[in-house]
Each structure stands twice: as C-alpha cells, then as structure tokens.
Amino acid sequence: MNKSVFARQLTQKIGYGLLTLLTLLTVLPILYIIGRILLQGAPAALSWEFLFTFPRDGMKAGGIWPAIVGTIYLTLGTALFSVPLGLGAAIYLSEYAPNNRWTRLIRLAIINLAGIPSVVYGLFGLGLFVLFLKLGVSILAGSLTLSIMTLPVIISTAEEALRAVPQAFRVVSISLGATKWQTIRRIVLPQALPGILTGVILGLERAAGETAPILFTAASFFLPRLPGSPLDATMALPYHLFVISTQVPGMPLRIQFGTALVLLVFVLSMNLAATVIRSRARAARQW
Amino acid sequence: MPQQTEQWREMLINWLIKISGYSAIVFVTLIFFFLIRESLPGFSPETFSRLAGSRWYPIEQYYGLAPLIAGSIMVTLGAALVAIPLGLGTAIFIAEIAPRWVREILKPLVEILAGLPSVVLGFLGILSLSPWVRETMNLPTGLTAFSGSLLLGMTSLPTIVSVAEDALDAVPRSYRDASLALGATELQTIFLVTLPAARSGVFTAVMLGLGRAIGETIMVMMVTGNAAMIPNSLFSPVRTMTATIAAEMGEVAKGSEHYHVLFLIGLTLFVISLLVNLTASSVIMRQQKRAERVLS
Numbered sequence: 001m002n003k004s005v006f007a008r009q010l011t012q013k014i015g016y017g018l019l020t021l022l023t024l025l026t027v028l029p030i031l032y033i034i035g036r037i038l039l040q041g042a043p044a045a046l047s048w049e050f051l052f053t054f055p056r057d058g059m060k061a062g063g064i065w066p067a068i069v070g071t072i073y074l075t076l077g078t079a080l081f082s083v084p085l086g087l088g089a090a091i092y093l094s095e096y097a098p099n100n101r102w103t104r105l106i107r108l109a110i111i112n113l114a115g116i117p118s119v120v121y122g123l124f125g126l127g128l129f130v131l132f133l134k135l136g137v138s139i140l141a142g143s144l145t146l147s148i149m150t151l152p153v154i155i156s157t158a159e160e161a162l163r164a165v166p167q168a169f170r171v172v173s174i175s176l177g178a179t180k181w182q183t184i185r186r187i188v189l190p191q192a193l194p195g196i197l198t199g200v201i202l203g204l205e206r207a208a209g210e211t212a213p214i215l216f217t218a219a220s221f222f223l224p225r226l227p228g229s230p231l232d233a234t235m236a237l238p239y240h241l242f243v244i245s246t247q248v249p250g251m252p253l254r255i256q257f258g259t260a261l262v263l264l265v266f267v268l269s270m271n272l273a274a275t276v277i278r279s280r281a282r283a284a285r286q287w
Numbered sequence: 288m289p290q291q292t293e294q295w296r297e298m299l300i301n302w303l304i305k306i307s308g309y310s311a312i313v314f315v316t317l318i319f320f321f322l323i324r325e326s327l328p329g330f331s332p333e334t335f336s337r338l339a340g341s342r343w344y345p346i347e348q349y350y351g352l353a354p355l356i357a358g359s360i361m362v363t364l365g366a367a368l369v370a371i372p373l374g375l376g377t378a379i380f381i382a383e384i385a386p387r388w389v390r391e392i393l394k395p396l397v398e399i400l401a402g403l404p405s406v407v408l409g410f411l412g413i414l415s416l417s418p419w420v421r422e423t424m425n426l427p428t429g430l431t432a433f434s435g436s437l438l439l440g441m442t443s444l445p446t447i448v449s450v451a452e453d454a455l456d457a458v459p460r461s462y463r464d465a466s467l468a469l470g471a472t473e474l475q476t477i478f479l480v481t482l483p484a485a486r487s488g489v490f491t492a493v494m495l496g497l498g499r500a501i502g503e504t505i506m507v508m509m510v511t512g513n514a515a516m517i518p519n520s521l522f523s524p525v526r527t528m529t530a531t532i533a534a535e536m537g538e539v540a541k542g543s544e545h546y547h548v549l550f551l552i553g554l555t556l557f558v559i560s561l562l563v564n565l566t567a568s569s570v571i572m573r574q575q576k577r578a579e580r581v582l583s
Contacts, residue, residue: 008472015474019384022376026444027393030400033411085307092308096301102309108568109311115495115564116318116557117502119529123536123553127321131541148314155311181297202402209404212504212529216536238406238505245410246509256414260407271402275395 034264041261044254051262055222059248064259069226070139070234071208071266074218077143077230078150078207083200085147086154090196093155094162095184114152118212121149125217140230142218149213150203157202161195162188194281198274205270209263211238221247237263322554329547338548343515343526345535345545354517355552358432358525359501361518362511365436366443366500371493373440374447378492381448382455383477401445409509412438417510424522430512432525438510442503443496450495454488455481491567498563502556504529528552 044050049063056062089106097103125145135141165188173183189196211219220233221243227234241259244251340351381393416437417429424433458481466476482489512524513534526534532549539546 008475012472012474015478016384019376019380022373023380023385023393026373026377026448027396029441030396030403033403033408034399036411036415037407085310088304088307089310092304096304097308106308106311108565109315111568112315112561112564113311115498115502115560117504117529117560119502119504119532120318120322120553120557120560123325123532123550124318124321126536127325127550128317132321148318151311151314179297181300205402209402209406211404211406212533215533238404241410242406242505242509245413253414256410260410263404264407267402267404268399271399275398 037257037260037264040253041257041259041264044258045261045265050255050258054224059222059244060250060252060255064237064240064255064262066223066226067235067237067240067259068262068266070236071238071263073139073227073234074142074146074214074236075204075208077139078146079200079204080147081144082147082150082154082203082207086151086200086203087158087196089151089155090158090162091184091189094159095180095188110152110155113148114156116149118149118210119215121145121213122215122217124148125213130217136231137216137218137220137233138231139218139227139234142214142234142236143230145213145217146207146210149210150207153203153206154199157199158192158196161192161199164195165191194277198278198281201270201274201277205267205274208270209238209267211236211242214239237266319557322550322557326547326550326554329542329544330551331544334544334548338551341517343531345539345548348544350544350548352528352552352555354515355526355528355531357517358511358515359527359529361432361521361525362435362439362507362527363497363500365432365521366439367493367497369437369440370443370447370496370500374444374492374496375451375489377444378448378451378455378489379477379482382452383473383481397445397448400441401449405442405503405506406509408438408442409506412506412510426522428512428524430510430524431522432511432518433521435507435511435525435527436521438506439500439503442506443500446499447492447496450492451485451489454485454492457488458484487570487573491570494563494567494570498560498567501563502529502560504533508533528556 047063051063051068052065053063054065089110093103093106097106122145125141129135129141129144130137133141135144169187169191170183173187174180178186214236218234219236219239221235223233223235237259241256241263244259245256334350337348337350338352340349341353342349342351343354377393377397381390385393412434413430417431417434419429420426420431420434421429462480462484463476466480467473471479507527508530511527511530513526513530514524515526515531516523518525532552535545536549539549
C-alpha cells in the first residue's frame with residue numbers, strides 16, 4: 001500500500017473510466033435497438049393499410065390487423081384472470097397473512113412462479129388448459145396460461161403498494177367501527193390504487209410481449225378472419241413477428257420492421273403509462 | 288336482516304381473499320404435477336436409455352439429451368461472461384458514481400430493456416447481429432452460440448442491474464464514510480468495502496439474471512442456429528433445451544414418446560429454475576436475519 005498519491009489517482013481515473021465504459025456498453029445497444037426499429041419501422045407502420053387490414057400474399061403484403069386485435073384480446077383476457085386473483089393474493093399477504101410457515105411457503109411459491117421459464121408455462125398450459133380441460137388452442141387457454149405467468153409480478157407490486165399505506169389509516173377506520181373488509185375496500189385500496197395499477201400494467205406488459213407461452217396454447221399462424229369467441233385460436237403480434245422473421249422466406253423488411261415497431265409501441269406505451277402513474281402518485285401522496 | 292347478510296358477505300370475501308392468497312402454492316404444485324404427469328408415466332425402460340445417448344434426432348427416436356443440455360449450458364455461460372461485468376459495472380455506476388440526473392436517465396432505460404419483448408431482440412439478432420458476427424469472425428453462419436450469448440446477456444442485464452443496485456444502495460452510508468476517512472480512494476471504497484458488504488445481494492442478482500437466461504426461449508431459438516449437436520466451440524450453432532421444446536412441441540403427436548420427452552425437458556427446466564430461485568432466496572433470507580440481529 002505504498003503507492004504514490006499520483007498512482008492512486010490514476011487507478012481511480014482508470015477504474016471510473018472502465019465502469020463508465022461498461023455502463024455505455026449496456027445502454028448503447030438499448031438505444032440502438034429502439035432507434036433502429038423506430039426509424040425503419042415507421043414508414044410501414046404509419047399507414048392505415050398496414051394497421052387495419054389483413055395480411056395478403058402469404059403475409060408478404062397487406063397489414064397486421066388480426067395480430068393487433070389478437071394481442072389486445074389476449075392482454076385483456078389475461079387481465080380478467082390475473083388482476084382479481086393477484087389483487088386478492090396481495091391483500092391476503094399484506095392484510096391477513098400471519099407470520100408463519102405457510103405464509104413463508106406462499107412467498108417462496110411466488111418467487112418460484114416468477115422464475116419458471118416462459119416455455120414451461122406454455123407446456124403447462126398445453127397440458128392443463130388445452131388438453132386436460134379441453135379448451136383447445138384458444139384465446140381462453142392462452143389468457144389463462146399468461147395470467148399465471150403474470151401473477152407473481154402483480155402480487156409483489158400490489159403487496160408493496162398496500163404495505164406502503166400507513167398503519168394509522170387502518171387503525172382509525174377500525175376504531176370508527178368499520179369492519180376489516182370495509183377498511184380495506186374504502187381506505188386501504190383507494191390509497192394503494194396507483195401502485196397496484198403500476199404493477200398490473202407491468203405484468204400485462206410482459207404478457208403482451210411473450211411468445212413462448214402462447215406458442216401451443218393460443219397462437220395461430222394465419223387466420224382469414226378475426227376470432228369470434230374466446231374458444232377460437234388467434235394471431236398475436238409477438239408470434240407474428242416470430243413467424244415472419246423466421247418461417248417465411250423473402251419477407252419484405254418493411255413489414256418485419258413495421259410489426260416490430262407496433263409491438264414495441266404497444267409494450268413501451270404500457271411501460272410509459274406505468275411510469276407516469278407511479279411518479280404522479282408519488283407527487284400527489286399526502287403521507 | 289341486512290346485518291346478517293352483511294356478515295355473510297364479509298365472511299365470503301375473507302374466504303375468497305384467503306383462497307387467492309394460497310393460489311401461488313396451488314399453481315406451482317399444479318405445474319409440477321402436470322409436467323410429471325405428461326412425462327414420466329409415458330416412459331418405457333428403453334426411453335431412459337435413449338435419453339442417455341449423445342444424439343438428438345427424434346425422427347429416428349434418438350432422444351439423447353446431452354446436446355441440448357450442452358447447448359443450454361454453453362449459451363448460459365456465454366451470457367454470464369457478457370452480463371456479469373456489464374450488469375455489475377452498470378449497477379456500481381448507477382449506485383455509486385452517477386450524478387442524480389444521469390441516474391434518472393439510466394434507470395428507466397434499463398427498465399425499458401426489461402420490457403423489450405424477446406422476439407424483438409431475436410428479430411434484430413437475425414437481422415443485424417448475426418451477419419456482423421459472421422463477417423467479423425469469418426464463420427459459415429452467424430447464428431451461433433456466440434450470438435445467442437450476446438443477446439441472452441442483454442436479456443439478463445435488467446435483473447442483474449436492478450437487484451445488484453438495490454443491494455449496493457442498502458449498504459449503510461457510514462461504511463463508505465469510514466473507508467474514505469481512513470484515506471481510501473473512492474474506487475478502493477467501492478471494491479474493498481461497498482461491494483463486499485453487498486456481496487450476498489450481488490450474488491442473488493447474478494443467480495436471478497442467469498436463471499432468466501436459462502429459461503429464455505424465443506430469442507435463443509431465433510439466433511443460435513438450432514443445430515442439435517454437441518457444440519465444439521462458442522462459434523458453432525447450438526440448440527438449447529427451451530428452443531427444442533418450442534420448436535418441436537407444435538408438430539408432435541400427443542402421447543408419443545417424443546411428446547413425453549419434451550415434457551421431461553420442461554420438467555428439467557422447472558427443477559433448475561426451482562433450485563436457482565431457492566438458492567437465491569435463501570441467501571436473501573439469511574441476509575435479512577443477519578440484518579435483524581445487527582439492528583436489534
């Protein structure tokens with residue numbers, strides 16, 4: 001440790017330079033990806049025909065309307081199951097659960113659900129929903145599969161939001177004669193709403209962008225018309241992008257980039273919405 | 288009697304909440320159960336010996352898992368080589384060095400990366416990364432384990448950065464102050480004091496990030512070339528376990544040997560993710576207990 005001051009300062013400079021370089025190496029590819037898709041996707045995606053018509057000529061012309069509709073259906077379907085269940089679980093963990101072995105087991109299960117590979121969810125959905133419950137390859141089976149996958153995100157963010165509500169609010173409400181559920185519904189939930197919403201959106205964002213779980217549970221290569229019921233298969237943006245970038249030779253770049261851009265906008269606008277809700281709520285919070 | 292209906296309602300709601308509380312346990316169990324149900328009972332004794340082979344060629348009933356496992360291990364290790372330095376470097380930069388306004392830009396950017404659908408990364412991987420790899424490395428194809436590792440490293444970055452950054456943030460200010468007061472430089476403080484103090488959180492970050500990498504499917508399938516052979520270098524095409532399921536499950540007959548083997552691969556992935564997450568969370572829990580002891 002008898003380095004001169006100068007040598008130490010030099011190492012410090014080099015070290016900081018290296019750390020900055022590593023950060024740039026992380027960040028620049030993100031900017032590159034987004035920039036490239038924006039620039040090359042915009043010419044295709046900014047057209048009425050591309051957004052609102054069906055694919056033609058073996059996907060090589062026309063638009064991606066059925067894939068957009070399919071992704072919206074799947075996202076809404078996922079919300080339908082995962083929001084009540086995830087919110088219920090979060091309320092249980094934050095307001096009811098005793099500090100015991102079972103609660104720890106629930107937490108462990110949530111952590112594990114979060115780590116299961118998406119293709120394994122796909123297998124599970126195939127085994128349980130498509131084959132065992134005989135739902136077939138359908139929007140319903142796909143939504144159910146996706147909702148189990150998004151559950152851990154929703155539960156953990158919603159629980160955090162509920163826990164952030166000060167204990168005093170609950171104490172006052174109960175002391176005024178409200179029941180536990182009345183307290184939760186009228187006092188705790190409204191206060192935690194922005195946080196819960198953020199979690200829900202982030203969970204659904206993941207669901208909207210995933211391909212592997214819907215591969216064998218919901219997705220269809222091409223459909224000549226929009227799905228008519230929850231038991232129909234559907235096209236979906238991520239699967240469509242996968243198909244047109246790997247399975248169809250001679251696909252025009254314009255359409256590939258256009259599809260990537262629409263998917264990106266779909267997902268990133270959800271991301272943005274979550275961020276805006278979170279920062280607004282933080283600013284407006286009175287406690 | 289409105290009073291009584293009110294009570295009934297409250298009881299019913301309490302029950303529903305409790306049931307949804309336990310749903311996570313139910314789902315993990317169900318997933319495990321279905322993966323077993325669709326794999327092991329369908330196996331004949333011959334199947335097991337086929338699994339041990341070194342060739343994966345389902346059409347002729349070669350179900351050797353070795354090439355797939357080797358493929359998964361290779362891209363995951365490659366991803367680790369990319370993601371650990373970049374992820375930890377970025378986490379340290381954000382937590383310790385960056386001024387506030389830079390942090391406010393970097394954190395949302397990393398979140399955006401977390402939200403990027405992996406199929407989009409795969410698409411750009413095919414389009415720009417793999418031609419670049421082919422040309423610069425002078426290879427017959429750019430769809431290799433190397434390209435997969437680079438992109439896979441990117442997908443595990445957000446997890447590593449955010450978990451490691453939280454861990455670094457949690458190190459008390461006084462540790463740093465003490466180190467600086469003793470004459471250490473800021474860099475020495477980071478690497479000799481802060482990072483070691485946050486080591487279990489950093490370890491968790493790496494585990495969770497790599498756990499994500501093993502499970503990544505679509506992107507890996509798109510850029511690694513899908514050749515189910517035991518790879519001889521990082522620059523040959525490979526086929527991972529996840530990609531095999533995704534590529535073949537669609538065309539397989541339900542109840543065939545091939546179908547059951549694919550479910551077995553899923554079961555293996557499930558068990559791996561279980562182990563990774565149990566290890567990661569046990570480290571966190573031990574850490575929390577120690578923190579409680581120190582604080583009390």
